[in-house]
Amino acid sequence: MDKQVQIIDEKKFFRLPFEKGTFCLTEETLNSNSKFRNPNGYIRIETKELSFRNEILTLSVKLPEEPKKLVYLKVTEKELLVSCNFDTDQTYLSRYAYFALWNQMRYSKAASFEEYYWPDFFDPKTGRSKYLQIFNDRRGFDINLRSKYPSFYKPGDPLLELKDDLDIPKDEILPRSLAxxxxxxxxxxxxxxxxxxxxxxxxxxYPFLVPLHGVISKDRERIKTFASFHFNEDDGSELAMSHDQKELSKICFKMRELAPVSNSSWHDAFVPNSEELEKGKQLFKLWHQAYNLLLTQKYVYFFHTRGLKYVKGKPMRSWMRPCEFKKERPKLVIKRIDKGDYFQIELAFRIKRKLNSLHYPNLTFFLRPETNWLEEYLLESFNDWLVVSFFAKTKFKMAVLKPHYKDEFENFMRKMSERYEVINS
Known part of the structure; x- marks a missing residue:
């Protein structure tokens, strides 16, 4: 195995560009850089992944009645670097390299090489990585970070850009009476x-507030039997409601109109489009309008709906969890911890000077401490939610190799420090 690993001068690599913003190489790009073709797809090509060392994936390629050749691939931020132990340089892609790549994309006309993008994660002297666990079986490589490390930022990863127009002005409604x-x-x-x-x-x-009614317990401390959700002003008309409860219910109905967003596939993170972003901003503003009224209410619950279609009829008791909305407003804090070869970046928040870790998964527009996920703190600004959402992708903890802590990432941290407290340790 070690004999197949070698250090190759990058000047000898042929460069193939990825599709913009991806690590995908298309058959169209491959063909535009080579005169070779697989006529009618009948040539039998055998490839095998042999090693992944020094950022270089080594493949063997076998064409009919020809000896095996080795092809070397290195994934960079925007290009795939290709070399071969036979007849490939920076100006020419060998027949073996062409067919090795074509075989990767023969069924979909494209191939992604993102799993092999690990810049600077290998020791150039040994070719090994202390950060990665690399397994190779008959199905190919499984490459994972070792469990002791959080997710790493890599050059080119999207970073959050905050905007002043997302700091929504607060429009709070004060309760008329606490009792x-x-x-x-x-x-x-x-x-x-x-x-x-x-x-x-x-x-x-998006999370929204929904009124409901039911029968309370003898000690009047909880609702023991839930009767129905309310979706308009006629629902629950037989109930005696305070002025504040009527005002709060009206806001709830407005929230529900703004709450729906488009479905996502299970493996894709939610990214709001422009319309959903605007709806989110308006809904967040309604939360701020409602919050002081909500703090006066005795019977408040958390309901994980599993989808909007389940918010109907009679609430299921097993799904309703008593929760507590807190009047304190959380202050986001970013911790930067020097780990020697890398920085660890963590998101936390302060309440009354006390630093708290965030519970994962996060709750849109709110923070909840790791110690009690049923304590809810409303965020101060829409930008705060965008920051929390960004860090939630890595469970509020990410790492950055020191060679990568410059340019884009350093600029990102500088902008964060202009808005939020940054703690160095």
Missing amino acids: ENLPITDKALGFALADTNLSSFHSNH
Whole structure:
């Protein structure tokens, strides 16, 4: 195996560009850089992945009645570098290199090489990586970070860019009264935070507030039996509601109209389009309008809906979890920890000077501490949510090799430090 690994002068690599913003090489690009073709696809090509050392993937390629040759691939941010132990240089792609690449994309007219993009993660002296676990079996390579490391930033990864117009002005409604003289009855109005995974493939939605009513317990501390959700002002008309509850319910109905977002495939992270981004901004503003009113309510719940289509009829008791909305506003904090060869970047938040870790998965528009996910803190700005969403992709903890902590990433951290507290350790 080691005999097949060698250091190749990058000047001897032939360069093939990826599709913009991806690590995909298309058959069209391959053909535009070579005169070779597989006539009618009848040539039998055998390829095998042999090693992945020093960022170089070594393949063997066998064409009919010809000896095996070795092809070397190196993935960079924008190009695939290709070499061969026979007849390939920076100006010419050998027949063996062409067919090795063609065989990677024969069924889909394109091939992604993203899994082999690990710049600077290998020791150039040994060819090995202390960061990666690399397994090779008959199906090819499995390349994973070792469990002791968080996700790493790599050059070219998208970074968050904050904008001033996303700092939505607050428009709070103050309660008229913390207590009103209402008739004593066994029925009570409650409110549930309806939430789901924005990246699921169900009927997705932003978190919104939905009124409901049910029968309360003898000690009047909880709703023991849930009767129905409310979706308009006529629902629950037989209930005696305070002025604040009526105002809060009106906001809830507006929230529901803005809540739906498009479905996503299970493996894709939710990225709002321009319309969904605007709906999110307006919904976030409604949360700020409602929040002081909500803090006065006794019966509040968290409801993981599993999709908007499940928010109907009678609430299922097993799905309703009592939660607590907190009046304190969280302050985001970014920790930068020097780990020797890399920096570890973590997102945390402060409440009354105390530093808290975030619970994963995150809740859109809110923070909740790792110690109690049913404590909900409303974020101060829409930009705050974008920051939380960005870090949530790596479970609020990411690493950056020191050679990569420059240019784009350093500029990103500088912009973060202009808005948020950065702690160095």
